[in-house]
Amino acid sequence: MNSIPIEAGLLVAGILFMLGLISVLIRRNIIFMLISVEIMLNAAGMAFIVAGSKWMQADGQVMFIFILTMAAAEVSVGLALILQIYHQLKTLDTDAANEMNG
Amino acid sequence: MEVTFYIAAAVAILATIMVITRYNMVHALLYLVVSFLAVAVIFFVLGAPFIAALEVIVYAGAIVVLIIFVIMMLNLKQESVDQEEKWLTKKVWLGPAILSSILMTELIYILGSSDVTVLQGHEVDSKAVGMALYGPYVIGVELCGLLLMSGIVGAYHLGRQKKKVIHRFLEKAEE
Secondary structure, three states, X not given: OOOOEHHHHHHHHHHHHHHHHHHHHHOXXXXXXXXXXXXXXXXXXXXXXXXXXXXOOOHHHHHHHHHHHHHHHHHHHHHHHHHHHHHHHOOOEHHHHOOOOO | OHHHHHHXXXXXXXXXXXXXXXXXXXXHHHHHHHHHHHHHHHHHHOOOHHHHHHHHHHHHHXXXXXXXHHHHHHOOOHHHHHHHHHHOOHHHHHHHHHHHHHHHHHHHHHHHHOOOOEOOOOOOOHHHHXXXXXXXXXXXXXXHHHHHHHXXXXXXXXXXXXXXXXXXXXXXXXX
């Protein structure tokens, strides 16, 4: 009934991943960087769905559920860290958190 | 069905471009919701209705709402928007954008030069996903449970405010 080439699906996933990567490179606001990581994780999961649709197996969707779980755990810990940084430094600038000078 | 895929893909890419170019954080998050909904439509067309529902519920529902709550707690005002406008200059974004676009062009070339494989569009329903999830992947499900548990404990530990305790003798000494 539908004839979507697999390249189109992978291309959309790649473009979304690239947009997230650009955003995580150019932003200095730490919340925007967290949002960009979410975009990239979503794009990676989309590639899994496309591959699972190609082979008509459920494994791609299972992998997406694992990625979803990891994204949820990551965003909760990341937001707690952001709140802590904001209370300590009174700013969301990532460059302000360089006291250890690693 | 193909047309819906291409329209949803265009909406997803445009909404994501809007997300990464906004100065106001709340506007960016609203565009992010649109992007996630468009991706959910793509999943539905590709034959994964269960994952499309999960995308709407967990990504557009839970994660974005969590970020919005934190932004409301931080109580950001117009200064943060101005600050963001000052940070995001052309000099900053031009280099990473050009280099990433070169990599993207290479990916498009590689995908375009391979033989075209057409997706059949057979639906993999939630029953098959559940059978796989609790059959061969059951150890992964248990690890996910451990991950979520450690996420809860970590978020509680990091988010706790330390009480400022000033000893009463020290308080007296300062007076």
